[in-house]
Amino acid sequence: MAGIAALTAAGAVEVRIVAVDIPSGLCADSGRVLGREGRPAPEGRGVIPADLTVTFHSLKPGHLLADGPRLCGAVEVVPIGLPAADSPLALLEAPDPALLAKAGFGHKYSHGHALVLGGGRGRGGAARLAARGALRMGAGLVTLGVPPAALPENAARLDAVMLRVLADADALTAMLGDGRLNALCAGPGLGLGEREKALLAAVLEAGRPALLDADAITLLAGDEGLRARLHAGVVLTPHEGEFARLCPGIASRWRAPAIAGPAFSKLDAARQAAAELGCIVLLKGPDTVIADPGGRAAIHAAVRDRAVPWLATAGAGDVLAGMIAGLLARGLPPFEAASGAVWLHAEAARRFGPGLIAEDLPEALPGVFRALGL
Numbered sequence: 212m213a214g215i216a217a218l219t220a221a222g223a224v225e226v227r228i229v230a231v232d233i234p235s236g237l238c239a240d241s242g243r244v245l246g247r248e249g250r251p252a253p254e255g256r257g258v259i260p261a262d263l264t265v266t267f268h269s270l271k272p273g274h275l276l277a278d279g280p281r282l283c284g285a286v287e288v289v290p291i292g293l294p295a296a297d298s299p300l301a302l303l304e305a306p307d308p309a310l311l312a313k314a315g316f317g318h319k320y321s322h323g324h325a326l327v328l329g330g331g332r333g334r335g336g337a338a339r340l341a342a343r344g345a346l347r348m349g350a351g352l353v354t355l356g357v358p359p360a361a362l363p364e365n366a367a368r369l370d371a372v373m374l375r376v377l378a379d380a381d382a383l384t385a386m387l388g389d390g391r392l393n394a395l396c397a398g399p400g401l402g403l404g405e406r407e408k409a410l411l412a413a414v415l416e417a418g419r420p421a422l423l424d425a426d427a428i429t430l431l432a433g434d435e436g437l438r439a440r441l442h443a444g445v446v447l448t449p450h451e452g453e454f455a456r457l458c459p460g461i462a463s464r465w466r467a468p469a470i471a472g473p474a475f476s477k478l479d480a481a482r483q484a485a486a487e488l489g490c491i492v493l494l495k496g497p498d499t500v501i502a503d504p505g506g507r508a509a510i511h512a513a514v515r516d517r518a519v520p521w522l523a524t525a526g527a528g529d530v531l532a533g534m535i536a537g538l539l540a541r542g543l544p545p546f547e548a549a550s551g552a553v554w555l556h557a558e559a560a561r562r563f564g565p566g567l568i569a570e571d572l573p574e575a576l577p578g579v580f581r582a583l584g585l
């Protein structure tokens with residue numbers, strides 16, 4: 212193998228490399244490069260990248276996660292006559308259009324009312340992006356609740372999204388007396404002060420389906436009491452940095468060098484976090500993993516023909532948060548809301564293409580829905 216690598220590097224021969232099952236040295240469970248003899252592989256070495264990987268029966272996590280997509284090249288799955296396994300792991304595909312369509316006889320309240328908590332003066336962009344995402348997903352109504360000082364600037368920027376002043380947690384609890392507010396979204400641009408911590412406690416106390424992202428995750432990370440109130444209707448959407456704050460022990464296992472297989476994977480990290488926290492954990496990135504407390508999990512790999520590098524843009528995660536909240540408002544169970552939104556989010560980015568910024572994502576959704584036949 213070293214000889215092939217040397218010849219290829221020297222440009223002496225044109226070599227095409229085909230891996231059978233998975234490139235040697237790549238962990239099939241995690242997509243991580245394995246070390247040898249008790250030592251991690253040197254940075255950037257340890258596996259010869261394949262042009263094509265031919266695998267059998269079904270994809271493995273290692274084809275999709277971490278370094279797997281880059282090192283496997285094109286992947287061909289060859290059936291060998293085995294029955295489809297009843298696997299607790301799913302590869303995300305397009306959501307069922309029947310789940311997304313609106314029945315002809317409904318009115319706006321039949322499609323749910325999402326409440327997005329906004330941040331203070333001058334910090335409203337993220338929550339507005341989330342609110343727009345929720346509305347485009349078909350929530351019947353979306354209200355943005357903001358502190359009094361942030362009302363004028365939000366009023367100047369919103370039309371279809373409704374606006375309410377929410378001075379403090381008591382005001383939020385009073386507002387939640389309206390049972391039609393059936394999904395909550397907190398975190399994007401929320402802030403990290405005492406007011407925001409109390410708001411988050413009120414959100415969790417309400418026991419309603421809730422999407423918690425960004426600052427809400429950072430607040431949870433610093434407060435054991437808040438974490439203890441998480442429930443099965445909550446979806447958490449950390450990026451890697453937020454995950455390391457929220458679950459430092461799990462994150463350090465995941466970040467530790469992979470010495471031998473099976474290495475601790477992003478899938479293991481999300482599953483363990485979901486089990487410990489008692490809610491859905493959606494761990495973001497080009498490879499996104501969604502896990503529930505019972506061990507059910509799904510992978511969405513934005514690779515190869517579904518690569519969407521332009522999603523690496525400020526605010527893309529805020530839109531995803533709102534999209535999930537929109538599906539929660541429409542009554543989808545948390546795991547289905549999270550999985551459906553992840554696929555639609557990437558598909559919206561794919562349709563828009565290069566130049567994408569966060570504002571474009573909600574606006575690309577109608578085209579995605581039309582293509583799904585809605």
Ligand SMILES: NC(=O)C1=CN([C@@H]2O[C@H](COP(=O)(O)OP(=O)(O)OC[C@H]3O[C@@H](n4cnc5c(N)ncnc54)[C@H](O)[C@@H]3O)[C@@H](O)[C@H]2O)[C@@H](O)CC1
Binds near residue numbers: 334401429450496
């Ligand atoms: N248009 C807007 O108004 C926007 C507002 N935003 C808000 O800004 C606040 C801070 O958000 P940040 O996401 O910067 O959070 P943080 O500042 O809490 O976390 C970012 C830190 O985590 C580290 N990190 C490690 N892995 C990462 C990964 N995979 N992706 C991203 N960061 C990673 C980064 O290096 C960085 O130091 C939140 O309230 C957020 O909602 C951002 O979402 C960006 C857009």
Ligand SMILES: Nc1ncnc2c1ncn2[C@@H]1O[C@H](COP(=O)(O)OP(=O)(O)O)[C@@H](O)[C@H]1O
Binds near residue numbers: 425496520527
């Ligand atoms: N290279 C990439 N390929 C595909 N998706 C990506 C990539 N980078 C980021 N994303 C997606 O974009 C979103 C970024 O969210 P996040 O990190 O929370 O950013 P922000 O807080 O700025 O919104 C997530 O949904 C993530 O999965």
